[in-house]
Amino acid sequence: MYENILRHPGPTPIPKKVQLAMSQDIFSHRSNEFVTLYRETMALVKPIFGTKQDILLLPSGGTAALEAAAVNTISAGEEVVVVTVGAFGDYFVSICERYGFHVHKLVKDWGEACTAEELRPFLQAHPQIKAVFITYNETSTGILNPIADLAKVVHEETEALVIVDGVSCLGGAPAEMDAWGIDIFVTGSQKALMLPPGLALVAVSDKAWQVIEKNQTPSYYLNLINYRSWAEKGMTPNTPAITLIYGLHEVCKLIEAEGGFAQTVARHELMKQMVRSAMKALHIELLTEDAYASPTITAILAPKDIDLAAFLAHLKNRYHLDFAGGLGHLQGKIFRFGHMGYCFPSDILQAVSLLEAALQDFNYTFEAGAGVLAAQQVFLAAQR
Structure with a gap:
């Protein structure tokens, strides 16, 4: 039998060393062994996001993390801007509309990026917005939005949070969350991070935490404050994908071996x-x-x-x-x-x-x- 040569945008091929790492014996997610694995892995992941913030792990696909970013920060009736340049920007629109947010859509033709010059007047027309949702890498069109420029404009024109979908590029594209002023940065395991599906990673800024702490989130499983509380103990609130965390640890080691x-x-x-x-x-x-x-x-x-x-x-x-x-x-x-x-x-x-x-x-x-x-x-x- 021939092997399938998978050149997809996700899931993507998995290195043998990562597969072997994921085959290690399982232990309890409430054990000291897990705490050590969790803390070491989360420290190794930070450079991929370009942040000093702690990374939260959700045992889910990337879409659940996008939903968590929305429901933890915004309440029904509040105004948001969604920049959509393709199918996955439309995901953000659907999530926001499902929770009753007042959505202002900045829509570009599929195959085009959104520029800072286009975003600025759009923001000026909507001064009450609480967040701007942007897809960094649009999987459906192969567009990489100029996220640093877009985030800068958001902060110049508004007090809104910058919430970014990095699912299909984090691990393969430049990422400077802290320097660029991204407030919530989300990715998933099955793309540039070289893992099977089933793990989402979320980084949250200090500014976003202040908003989250005041927001009356209706979510239980996706409550980020709960994830933060457990992360301080080196754990997750619910049973995590332990094998994927093994694999993520090895992925970070492979990136180090490549030269950083x-x-x-x-x-x-x-x-x-x-x-x-x-x-x-x-x-x-x-x-x-x-x-x-x-x-x-x-x-x-x-x-x-x-x-x-x-x-x-x-x-x-x-x-x-x-x-x-x-x-x-x-x-x-x-x-x-x-x-x-x-x-x-x-x-x-x-x-x-x-x-x-x-x-x-x-x-x-x-x-x-x-x-x-x-x-x-x-x-x-x-x-x-």
Whole structure:
């Protein structure tokens, strides 16, 4: 049997060392062994967020952490702004509307980022807002919003909290929570953090804690004050995903072994450039412009005159290369090339080579080897 070559935006491949770490014996989540594991792991994770704040662990998917960020800070009837540039920005809208918040949506076309120049007048028109919800990396379109610039504008124009979805990029993109003024930063385990699904991580600023302490949250399981209280004891309020915490500890060690988080970020940036250069050499259009392109996922338009669904199925069935399709109105129009977490330049060269083979099967006209050569040239230039 061939292994599936998973080049998705999540779940993503898991390193063998992480798999082995997760196979260790289970112990009680109320034991001294767990307290040691928890505290060591949470200290190691802080550089990935760029924060001195404690990290909270939720035994959940990333969406639950997004909901926790909303319900712990905002009450029904209060005004918020949601910046939405794709499907996952729309998630934030749905969560906020479900809890009865008064939502002002700043909507961009899918494939475009939101700029500070666009956000500023929108905020000025809504002076009563309590929070601004922003997706850092929009998985559905491969956009990386300029989160530092957006957070700065929010703080210049309002007293609102900046709440950021970093689910599909934390661990592979620059993150300076404290320096950028992010108040709640959320991510999940199954993407750039190289773990199976089932663990969410939340970092909260001092300013956000002051708001949370005054807010009458209706949530029990997602009550962040409860998580903070238990974190002070080196535990979680409910039974945690102990095996995933084992794995997260090992992930942090792998990042250290790579040379630190800056090197991990540089690898993701390099892979992004390799993929984009390859597609351009093959005359396949990209959904996003270079300036706001994600370092963890690239959205690629269907090659000309090719039935995308048939093409993706052929890639998976014949070459065992598994890309993600488009979401929403982009379904059937784009595919998404994930290059995050346990992924390296050699993996990019492999995927581009197999993509070229499938293009030949579909009689797509291009210069054979052009994509691989372009990606290889980007890689070699980075080694000089």
